[in-house]
Amino acid sequence: MRILNLRVGDGATVDLDVNQSLTSPITLYEGPVESMLTSNLGPLPPVTRLYGRVWTGGPQVVVRYYEAHPPDGEPFPLCAVARLAHGQMQKKPESKPGTAILEFSRAGVFVVNSFR
Template identity: 80%
Template sequence: MALTHVPLLASVILLCVCSGCVTAGGVSLRADGSPGPQECPEKALEVMRVLHLNVGDGSIVELDTNQTDTSPITLYDGPVESMLDKSLGPLPPVTRLYGRVWTGGPQVVIRYYEAHVPDEEPMPICAVARLARGQMLKKPESKPGTAIVEFSRAGVFVVNSFR
């Protein structure tokens, strides 16, 4: 009798594995490959309230600590370690920001989910990297899964959800 459920279970597993609309982190992707909206976890919102980090607070970040002061730089789909160049509220320069890079759309999208102040425990946050005037646009020579961008630094801004 249990064998009658095997095809159904196999179909459900196959559907979940083959679903291309959600990344491993649970973020839905738009048609162009850029990430869709995502809520900021309640724990991150709580930590940001305690730290007095408000939506729109910003600083400067080195996008990839392995490519500091380089131009242009190549970013890859997946995890990224960035570093604050200037304080962001109570977070001092050299604080590491950990997040994810998406290169599928016309410009790079970087979302940060964690901050790590030296000699302290990592803490959840929600922030994004941004540059004005299209400076996060990928260069035409970027290959799939990568983005070549002109600058190694960008603005980083606190958000309460990702849009």
């Protein structure tokens, strides 16, 4: 992250699932996810793809990103998480095991030191 001058706490907005952009509600599935920046994250422009994993086991969805693919550059490692304020990453009650129904298709994405 140092190569791109990204710092812990740097943030942007992201479509959580490129296949469900601007949809409400959306369903995320346990496992790999492809997301897309909708605003700049440091030098990374909108439409940069973020690759990560979704966990749906708890009351809130956890999305962690490990790789970024800029539109005209080489992929590189990334350590970032998706977040929304006020519990908005909380699953809707009708979510089935292995899935998470969320009200919104966009979230904040923030650079972190490591995953905990």
